[in-house]
Amino acid sequence: MSTNESHDTNFNSPRVLIIGAGPVGLFLALKLAQSGINSTIIEKEDSTSKLPRACGYAGIIQHEFVKVGIYDKIKEMGGFISVGPCWRKPLVDNDSGGKDLGEVVAKFKKSKPVDPSMPAGSGTLHFPQARLSEILLKEVISTCRVDVRFNSDLENIQDNLDDTVSITVKDLITGSSFSLSGTYLVGADGATSKTRKLLDIPFSGYTWDRKLIATDVLVYNQSGEESLHPTSFIMNDTHFGVITPLMQPKPDTRTLWRYTIGLPVNDPRSNDELLAPEHVESLYENYMPGPRPLDYEITNKSIYSIHQRLASTMRRDRVVLAGDSSHICNPFGGLGLNTGLLDAMALHDSLVMILKEGYSDEILDIYSDERRRSFQMFVDPMSTYNLLRIITQDAEKRTEEDWFFRALKNGNRRILKSLEKNSAENWATDMRAILRADENEMQL
Structure with missing residues (x-):
């Protein structure tokens, strides 16, 4: 890993430049390295x-984590599986002067608990993004094919005539600037992407009229709490939200x-x-189950504006976008980072075909087109209605009238299978399958 003490790498071409050391940029770099393609990551923060x-x-x-060799590491660092979320009414007072979680009004029905051996795909994997980035950073460094430069800020982009792209980067420690060149540049630098702004790519959409406060907090787990559905969407017209474990919750312990x-x-x-x-404590009073006075320890907290936005293109000459730099949605349903990682998977395949197999970069x-279509057809509407469903004054009425909640409560297999089909057809992008289909179409 470089910390800017040297601006000349010994990497042979092709080299991909990646802006942003978040999980999308790191995941892409790891997959490229495992395919024999070098990269340099530029990150303005110091970690x-x-x-x-x-x-x-x-x-x-x-399943992709298994392929790149990090799934077992995630399990070793505390990752665990649950069957998915439930939807609840607001908290209620109990006879002991504390509060209990509200009534479950909808949930995914499962005939048996999660397999304790945690096979990939057996449920929802819980693991904080920050810890994932730590794993990915160690993995990319171990490949000896990725040069990671923190405290480095992108200043300028120049698409060259010799099939390369050059960038000017400012070293935030020394104040000096240096140049780097690569075959392609990937902007994976988040919602405020400087890559996107330098290319003057519109980022249309809207910002919700509400903000979220997100806190990581150590709390004591009461005996007998439901473990199969530890993630709860709280339905309320003002203080709606989600409670989800970052460590596997165990009764009578602090997690x-x-x-x-x-x-x-x-x-x-x-x-x-x-x-x-x-x-924050005033919010917890009506949001955190357990006895009073509350006993908790906040380890991290932040305020977030929430958006639904999509870049007008994810490709401009030799520069491509991935993750939040190209699309953002509200966090309800976990569609943001997952979609960014799916971008990285599709972009990896595209770059391998171009740089290793001789395909035209027209792909x-x-x-x-396909990743933008995924956002428009699946991610944007799904995440939007995930949020709208829980902003309500009357959770009982909402779950009685909404088709999705009725399907969950009634176990309507036809509707639930249609949701699975929608996800399978419109979320991930299999670039090789698309190219084969297009080639077959042209031959007809």
Whole structure:
């Protein structure tokens, strides 16, 4: 790993430049390295992010973790499987002066608990994004094919005439600038992507009129709490949200949880006011089950605006976008990071075909079109209605009238299978299958 003491690498071409050392950039670099392609990662922060962000991974991502060799490491570091979320009414007072979780109004029905051996794809994998980034960073360094440069800020992009792309980067420690060149540049630098802004790519969509406060908090688990559905969506018109474990919850022990709580419409208070200990505690009073007074320890907290936005293209000449730099959605349902990792999978396959197999880089247009289509057809509407379903004054009425909740409650296999089919057809992108289909179409 480089910390900017040297700006000349010994890597032979092809080399891919990646902006952003988040999980999408690191995951892409790892897959490229395992396919024999070198990369350099540029990251303006001094380390990977520790903020409370994504923490749930779908089966398709778990199988990919197995392929790249990190699934067992995730398990060793505390990752665990559950069958998925349930939806609840707000908390209720109990006879002991504390509060209990509200009534479950909908959940995914399973005939048996999760397999304790945790085979990939057997449920939802719980593991904090920050810990995933730690694993990925160690893995990419161990390949000896990835040069990671922290404290380095992208300043300029130049698409050259000699089939390369060059960037100017500022060393944030010394204040000096240096140049790097590569065959392609990947912008995986998040929702405020400088890559996207330098290319002047529109990022259309909207921002919700509510913010979220996300906290990682150590709490004591009461005996007898439901373990099969530890993730609970709390249905409320103001302080809606989700409670989900970051460590496998065990009764009568203290473990780490993520509490993500919605704030009132257009709340005028500053982030400092919203994150003040007395405000967070006031939210917990109506959101955290257990006896009173509350006993907890916050390890991390942050305020988030929530958006639904999509870049007008994910490819501009020799520069491509992936992850939040190209699309963002609200976090309810875990579609954000999972979609970014699916971008990385599709982009890896595209770059391997171009750099190792002689395909034209026109396939990057297909990558852009297909990943944008995935967001428009699946991620955006699914995440939007995931959130709208839980913002309600009357959870009972909402679950009686909404088709999705009725399908869960009634076990309607036809509707549930249609949801699985929608996910299978519109979420991931198999670039090789798409190219084969297009070639067959042209031959007809």
